[in-house]
Amino acid sequence: xxxxxxxxxxxxxxxxxxAECASKVFIKKGYDAxxxxxIAKACGMSVGSIYRYVGSKExxxxxxINHGIQREKAFVRKAFHxxxxxxxxxxxKSAMSELIKSVDEIRDIIMFSYRTMYLIHPSARKDVLNTDxxxxxxxxxxxxxxxxxxxxxxxxxxxxxxxxxxxxxxxxIRRWAFRKICTLNEYIDFNTNYILKLICKExxxxx
Amino acid sequence: xxxxxxxxxxxxxxxxxxAECASKVFIKKGYDAxxxxxIAKACGMSVGSIYRYVGSKExxxxxxINHGIQREKAFVRKAFHxxxxxxxxxxxKSAMSELIKSVDEIRDIIMFSYRTMYLIHPSARKDVLNTDxxxxxxxxxxxxxxxxxxxxxxxxxxxxxxxxxxxxxxxxIRRWAFRKICTLNEYIDFNTNYILKLICKExxxxx
Amino acid sequence: xxxxxxxxxxxxxxxxxxAECASKVFIKKGYDAxxxxxIAKACGMSVGSIYRYVGSKExxxxxxINHGIQREKAFVRKAFHxxxxxxxxxxxKSAMSELIKSVDEIRDIIMFSYRTMYLIHPSARKDVLNTDxxxxxxxxxxxxxxxxxxxxxxxxxxxxxxxxxxxxxxxxIRRWAFRKICTLNEYIDFNTNYILKLICKExxxxx
Amino acid sequence: xxxxxxxxxxxxxxxxxxAECASKVFIKKGYDAxxxxxIAKACGMSVGSIYRYVGSKExxxxxxINHGIQREKAFVRKAFHxxxxxxxxxxxKSAMSELIKSVDEIRDIIMFSYRTMYLIHPSARKDVLNTDxxxxxxxxxxxxxxxxxxxxxxxxxxxxxxxxxxxxxxxxIRRWAFRKICTLNEYIDFNTNYILKLICKExxxxx
DNA sequence: CATGAATGAGGTTTCATTCAT
DNA sequence: TATGAATGAAACCTCATTCAT
Numbered sequence: 055x056x057x058x059x060x061x062x063x064x065x066x067x068x069x070x071x072x073a074e075c076a077s078k079v080f081i082k083k084g085y086d087a088x089x090x091x092x093i094a095k096a097c098g099m100s101v102g103s104i105y106r107y108v109g110s111k112e113x114x115x116x117x118x119i120n121h122g123i124q125r126e127k128a129f130v131r132k133a134f135h136x137x138x139x140x141x142x143x144x145x146x147k148s149a150m151s152e153l154i155k156s157v158d159e160i161r162d163i164i165m166f167s168y169r170t171m172y173l174i175h176p177s178a179r180k181d182v183l184n185t186d187x188x189x190x191x192x193x194x195x196x197x198x199x200x201x202x203x204x205x206x207x208x209x210x211x212x213x214x215x216x217x218x219x220x221x222x223x224x225x226x227i228r229r230w231a232f233r234k235i236c237t238l239n240e241y242i243d244f245n246t247n248y249i250l251k252l253i254c255k256e257x258x259x260x261x
Numbered sequence: 262x263x264x265x266x267x268x269x270x271x272x273x274x275x276x277x278x279x280a281e282c283a284s285k286v287f288i289k290k291g292y293d294a295x296x297x298x299x300i301a302k303a304c305g306m307s308v309g310s311i312y313r314y315v316g317s318k319e320x321x322x323x324x325x326i327n328h329g330i331q332r333e334k335a336f337v338r339k340a341f342h343x344x345x346x347x348x349x350x351x352x353x354k355s356a357m358s359e360l361i362k363s364v365d366e367i368r369d370i371i372m373f374s375y376r377t378m379y380l381i382h383p384s385a386r387k388d389v390l391n392t393d394x395x396x397x398x399x400x401x402x403x404x405x406x407x408x409x410x411x412x413x414x415x416x417x418x419x420x421x422x423x424x425x426x427x428x429x430x431x432x433x434i435r436r437w438a439f440r441k442i443c444t445l446n447e448y449i450d451f452n453t454n455y456i457l458k459l460i461c462k463e464x465x466x467x468x
Numbered sequence: 469x470x471x472x473x474x475x476x477x478x479x480x481x482x483x484x485x486x487a488e489c490a491s492k493v494f495i496k497k498g499y500d501a502x503x504x505x506x507i508a509k510a511c512g513m514s515v516g517s518i519y520r521y522v523g524s525k526e527x528x529x530x531x532x533i534n535h536g537i538q539r540e541k542a543f544v545r546k547a548f549h550x551x552x553x554x555x556x557x558x559x560x561k562s563a564m565s566e567l568i569k570s571v572d573e574i575r576d577i578i579m580f581s582y583r584t585m586y587l588i589h590p591s592a593r594k595d596v597l598n599t600d601x602x603x604x605x606x607x608x609x610x611x612x613x614x615x616x617x618x619x620x621x622x623x624x625x626x627x628x629x630x631x632x633x634x635x636x637x638x639x640x641i642r643r644w645a646f647r648k649i650c651t652l653n654e655y656i657d658f659n660t661n662y663i664l665k666l667i668c669k670e671x672x673x674x675x
Numbered sequence: 676x677x678x679x680x681x682x683x684x685x686x687x688x689x690x691x692x693x694a695e696c697a698s699k700v701f702i703k704k705g706y707d708a709x710x711x712x713x714i715a716k717a718c719g720m721s722v723g724s725i726y727r728y729v730g731s732k733e734x735x736x737x738x739x740i741n742h743g744i745q746r747e748k749a750f751v752r753k754a755f756h757x758x759x760x761x762x763x764x765x766x767x768k769s770a771m772s773e774l775i776k777s778v779d780e781i782r783d784i785i786m787f788s789y790r791t792m793y794l795i796h797p798s799a800r801k802d803v804l805n806t807d808x809x810x811x812x813x814x815x816x817x818x819x820x821x822x823x824x825x826x827x828x829x830x831x832x833x834x835x836x837x838x839x840x841x842x843x844x845x846x847x848i849r850r851w852a853f854r855k856i857c858t859l860n861e862y863i864d865f866n867t868n869y870i871l872k873l874i875c876k877e878x879x880x881x882x
Numbered sequence: 883c884a885t886g887a888a889t890g891a892g893g894t895t896t897c898a899t900t901c902a903t
Numbered sequence: 904t905a906t907g908a909a910t911g912a913a914a915c916c917t918c919a920t921t922c923a924t
Contacts, residue, residue, distance in 0.1 A: 059904080084380070086293040089897060091679070091907090100906045102901085111898065168434075169376045173291065183437065212442055213451055220431045227375075227434070228427065230390065235419055244420055251459060265505070266887070297915060307889050312916065473883080498794065500707040503918060505886090514885045516922085525919065582848075583790045587705065597851065626856055627865055634845045641789075641848070642841065644804065649833055658834055665873060680908070711894060721910050726895065889921080896914075903906085 055116070056109035068107040072097055073121035076114050081162045085115055085170045115170060116178050122163035123185045129156030134192040142200030143250060149196060150246050153189065154222045158238055161226040168227065189222070190215040197253065206253045214253060221245045262323070263316035275314040279304055280328035283321050288369045292322055292377045322377065323385050329370035330392050336363035341399040349407030350457060350465040356403060357453050360396065361429045365445055368433040375434070396429070397422045404460065413460045421460060428452045469530070470523035482521040486511055487535035490528050495576045499529055499584045529584060530592050536577035537599045543570035548606040556614030557664060563610060564660050567603065568636045572652055575640045582641065603636070604629045611667065620667045628667060635659045676737070677730035689728040693718055694742035697735050702783045706736055706791045736791060737799050743784035744806050750777035755813040763821030764871060770817060771867050774810065775843045779859055782847040789848070810843070811836045818874065827874045835874060842866045 057065050075097040079088045090111060094101045108114055133152035137145040157164060171182050193215040200206035208214055225232065225241055232241055264272050282304040286295045297318060301308045315321055340359035344352035364371060378389050400422040407413035415421055432439060432448055439448055457465065471479050489511040493502045504525060508515045522528055547566035551559035571578060585596050607629040614620035622628055639646060639655055646655055678686050696718040700709045711732060715722045729735055754773035758766040778785060792803050814836040821827035829835055846853060846862055853862055 102906050169379065172376065210451065216438065220435065224427045231393070231423065244417065248459060252455060309889050318915065516885050583793065586790070600852070624865065630852065634849065638841045645807065645837065658831065662873060666869060723910050732894065
């Protein structure tokens with residue numbers, strides 16, 4: 055990504071600012087309908103200034119999508135952070151719950167990324183697509199740990215992890231449909247039980 | 262949707278043709294990047310001719326999305342058509358298998374519709390969003406029938422039906438990820454078993 | 469003016485029809501905003517048929533303007549027709565009154581012609597501009613006759629005739645302003661007296 | 676009228692420039708036949724620049740017509756400015772003479788405005804139509820003053836004022852015809868005397 | 883002779899990007 | 904470093920005219 059400025063620190067600061075503000079414009083108007091003057095205004099910068107820190111409109115898109123990814127990753131880290139000391143069932147429950155609540159918070163930017171991802175250059179796109187890996191990895195570890203402890207019994211751990219990830223994505227993508235039939239918490243409960251029923255050796259009874 | 266021609270039959274034919282050909286252009290380039298001359302060329306028509314049958318570029322988008330919907334609906338009808346005489350478990354298996362194979366065939370237009378839907382006028386959008394209803398309805402009937410026959414035991418039939426729909430959509434949306442870990446048939450098997458495990462009163466053993 | 473048809477009589481009939489119907493469209497929408505399909509519809513003909521009797525859109529404009537001229541000329545002939553036996557003062561009064569009432573009837577097409585005249589080819593335009601000559605000539609004769617009879621005394625007969633013509637045109641062009649301050653008949657009275665006061669040797673007293 | 680620039684002064688300057696230059700193009704080609712690249716070239720600007728100061732082609736038309744109005748208003752103020760100290764007859768003579776000479780100078784833009792006025796939005800059109808009010812008002816004051824001083828005797832002052840206005844408009848609208856029979860000065864003399872003969876109590880004899 | 887579908891040049895307008903200040 | 908006016912390519916759309924049926 056080209057920048058005319060030489061002050062690396064300033065570049066980083068400004069790019070973060072642009073990502074933050076441009077997100078709102080993109081989410082509201084869509085990538086193509088949003089124009090640079092609009093974005094500049096939202097950033098409180100001039101058009102010319104934007105272009106000192108960014109080489110093109112597509113670069114801004116990349117910043118925005120990455121900004122979303124970073125937020126999501128932070129949520130994911132948090133979701134898995136406190137699960138180590140828990141019973142495997144509780145760990146899965148907690149992680150799924152945290153995760154789905156998190157993606158619900160940033161659902162707008164996630165939706166936007168889904169729609170718009172295909173516009174950015176394939177090499178950059180890879181970063182976006184790999185975001186879920188952290189989630190899937192996290193669950194794989196939880197699941198494996200649960201298997202070792204004899205709580206879970208799973209043929210294809212990776213597939214189950216993928217499915218959990220998919221469940222969280224789906225809340226975002228199909229929110230308009232699910233909202234008609236259940237609340238966020240009901241969605242979480244239903245799907246958590248769903249997964250647990252699938253992987254638990256025997257029904258779990260919390261003490 | 263405005264048309265300058267008065268020959269209703271011709272309008273229908275040409276619009277179908279435009280939908281067919283414009284689909285390819287939109288899928289390849291995206292809605293905004295595709296321009297009218299490109300579309301005209303793909304249709305083997307002149308720009309002016311396009312506008313005899315269509316009032317705007319957005320109208321073409323509407324035609325394309327609707328064309329996809331119609332194809333999907335045809336597949337859905339076919340998927341449920343031969344399930345009536347089957348054992349509930351076989352019926353669910355067959356319908357899920359047919360459905361996922363179908364959406365795989367038209368995954369490009371489905372993906373495009375997901376991305377681009379938000380651009381069309383809300384009143385038209387409703388048609389798109391309601392497409393899944395047919396699928397969900399179909400499975401609800403299968404599931405209910407299975408419950409009545411004492412084969413299935415389900416708390417929330419609608420939620421399960423939604424989940425099956427989600428599973429089929431997911432193959433499309435995350436195909437790039439699933440392909441790395443399984444084939445289409447493996448995906449179908451995994452998820453079919455997954456659902457059956459969830460809803461069957463007792464393990465099914467085909468005779 | 470080119471025509472593909474060879475049947476001279478049909479050409480004349482159709483052109484008259486086109487002039488009649490296209491007038492309404494032009495008056496309502498203006499020349500540029502009116503399009504050929506609209507005109508064809510108003511004529512109850514197909515686009516192709518129009519072009520058998522007319523070489524271009526400009527030709528239609530010419531027909532329309534000429535149509536207006538012919539109507540005006542007929543009115544003018546009528547206005548002067550019954551003035552021969554009258555006293556010069558009555559003759560001028562009658563002719564002015566008839567004339568202004570006439571142009572009021574066809575004010576829309578006159579306004580349109582004024583606006584649009586400049587679009588037609590100069591050679592054709594001449595016909596339009598010369599229309600007033602008949603009016604001016606008519607009044608010149610009346611005025612001269614009045615002078616000979618010792619009723620009028622006029623330095624510049626042509627100028628007075630022009631002025632009378634102008635007065636009639638002005639009712640059309642500035643109708644929106646005059647309507648606020650007087651009726652058509654008051655306008656006629658005011659201006660007739662105005663002219664008579666200017667040209668009469670001594671105040672006229674009808675017997 | 677939309678503008679993208681925020682520098683109010685620049686907007687004013689540029690719009691004046693556009694009005695000035697676009698006038699020439701519109702007068703020469705007519706509103707519809709003139710295209711934006713032509714206008715831009717005449718302004719020494721790029722097409723994009725034009726649209727920083729103007730929202731549409733119709734806006735340019737509005738600027739051009741308004742530009743003409745302003746010039747006319749300036750002339751009108753000047754025409755009445757030095758008449759206060761004059762004898763009523765001289766005042767009317769002077770004002771009429773100045774006015775007709777003025778409209779002769781800007782006859783092209785006046786003609787264009789008359790033709791094209793109907794294209795602009797009615798609310799904006801009102802401004803154009805009200806321009807004559809200043810002229811009519813000016814003459815009404817002169818005439819009333821002359822009546823009070825016992826020099827004029829007039830039944831309907833407003834109508835006479837309208838007629839004087841009409842006389843000045845006529846030189847513009849029918850210049851092509853009048854030029855064949857008289858010079859501008861002869862036209863002024865003829866019509867001035869004409870009006871004076873109509874309104875003076877007794878023939879005026881300058882000392 | 884009548885039709886109206888097809889054509890494609892040309893219209894207005896937008897907007898990412900540059901660069902003089 | 905910051906600004907925002909200027910650029911002009913390229914977008915969508917219209918419509919006078921033609922010509923196969």
